[in-house]
Amino acid sequence: MNSADEGVNRPDGRSRRWADHRERRRTELVEAVIEAIRELGPEPGIDAVAAHAGVSKPVLYRYFTDKSGLWLAVGRHAAGAVVEAIAPAVSAVREERDVVAAAVDAYLAFIEADPHVYRFVVHQRGIARDTDVVADAMDTVASGLARILGDRLRALGLDSGPALPWAYGIVGYVQTTGDWWLRQQQPISRTALADYLTTFLWGGIAGIRSAADTPGGLAVSGR
Numbered sequence: 001m002n003s004a005d006e007g008v009n010r011p012d013g014r015s016r017r018w019a020d021h022r023e024r025r026r027t028e029l030v031e032a033v034i035e036a037i038r039e040l041g042p043e044p045g046i047d048a049v050a051a052h053a054g055v056s057k058p059v060l061y062r063y064f065t066d067k068s069g070l071w072l073a074v075g076r077h078a079a080g081a082v083v084e085a086i087a088p089a090v091s092a093v094r095e096e097r098d099v100v101a102a103a104v105d106a107y108l109a110f111i112e113a114d115p116h117v118y119r120f121v122v123h124q125r126g127i128a129r130d131t132d133v134v135a136d137a138m139d140t141v142a143s144g145l146a147r148i149l150g151d152r153l154r155a156l157g158l159d160s161g162p163a164l165p166w167a168y169g170i171v172g173y174v175q176t177t178g179d180w181w182l183r184q185q186q187p188i189s190r191t192a193l194a195d196y197l198t199t200f201l202w203g204g205i206a207g208i209r210s211a212a213d214t215p216g217g218l219a220v221s222g223r
Contacts, residue, residue, distance in 0.1 A: 026063050029053065030077045033070065034117055042119035046070075075121045076140065078114075083144035085110045090148045097202050099152055103145060104174055104201070105194040111178050112190055122179060138175065142167040170201060 032053035040048055046067050050057045064070035089106040090099050111118040142164070150163035174197055181193055188196075 022063065026073065027077075029055070029060060029063055029070075030073050033074050034078065037074070037116050037120050038114070040116075042116045042123065044120075078117050078121045079138075079140035082107065082110055082141050086141070087144060087148060090145070097198070099149065100170070100201050101194065101198040103148075103170060104197045105190070107141075107174050108178055108181070108190050108194055111182060112186070115182055118178075118182065122175070138168070138171050142171045145170065173197070173201065 032055075033049050036049045036052035037044055039052060044052075046057060046060070050060055053060075060070055061067075064073055086103050086106040089102040092102070146164040146167035149167055150160040153160045153163055177193070177197060181187070
């Protein structure tokens with residue numbers, strides 16, 4: 001091993017600093033791409049994205065390997081932003097129905113405010129066939145929502161088992177309806193749509209809680 005190799009592998013913190021720098025740079029580039037999408041629309045070309053971000057394509061590919069890797073990173077970042085938007089709204093409420101209402105309205109508010117980014121994540125092209133960025137984004141959102149809902153169920157002394165399928169059901173239902181809402185140029189107000197969705201969803205959720213109060217109903221073990 002030559003001295004250069006020894007310098008690279010020496011545990012002096014330089015590798016960690018480089019890794020931290022690379023991660024910060026990746027985040028900066030993802031945020032720059034999101035800004036480009038907001039300006040250019042949901043189906044931007046990679047050349048236009050690079051130009052808007054003020055970098056060359058080789059720079060983008062240095063950090064993300066290829067277009068597919070960049071698009072996936074953007075999708076994941078946007079999904080995380082959805083969770084960040086939903087979590088405070090849900091955490092601030094106290095009534096169980098309001099948890100659903102807050103999550104629905106926070107999601108609709110997010111896609112209403114950032115329609116190009118939403119369409120990019122849900123309908124984007126150019127992703128490798130073995131990567132489903134939409135499913136990945138929905139996993140991120142549903143997992144975050146499930147943690148919140150699980151905490152709510154446990155606080156009530158109920159089984160937290162429904163939290164994950166419940167979260168996926170909410171995400172899938174609201175995502176599909178929200179997609180229709182944007183494609184149709186928002187034919188009804190966000191407030192009305194959120195109320196309609198909450199009313200429908202709450203019927204099933206209220207049934208879960210009711211079952212816990214009846215003989216032979218849901219367990220309260222928290223499994």
